[in-house]
Amino acid sequence: AGIDTKTPKRDDHLRSPDFFDAAKFPNVTFKSTKIEKVSDSKLKITGELTIKGTTKSVTLDTDLSAEVANPFSKVPTRAVSASGQISRKEFGLSWTGPANAGVIVGDEVAVSFDAEVTKAADKAPAAAPAAPAKK
DSSP: OOOOOSOHHHHHHHHSTTTTOTTTOOOOEEEEEEEEEEETTEEEEEEEEEETTEEEEEEEEEEEOOOEEOTTTOOEEEEEEEEEEEEGGGGTOOOOOOGGGOOOSOSEEEEEEEEEEEOOOSSOOOOOOOOOOOO
């Protein structure tokens, strides 16, 4: 997951052990476990979100675009925009600021991602034939 708040010092602090500890945990991942259709253009996607080695189940509200032919692959494709909220403390993100400043970072954090999705192929591509063994 990239960090770009347009403030380099803040970005460096977010990458530090105070927050994401990006040197030790370079990736944030989300793996869907359940997809519920709300309407033709809306889904609820439940999945496992992993941040700093901690995995929690989260549900995201998702908007889908109309299906279009991808101009590069020509495969039917939809744009996906998903969003929800998490408790950052549940993922080990507990820094709140200097002790004398009080809490300067809220617990509830908005999460979002944008992606493209395509229909899965009916079957896996055929394997390439094995090369003949050399004698």
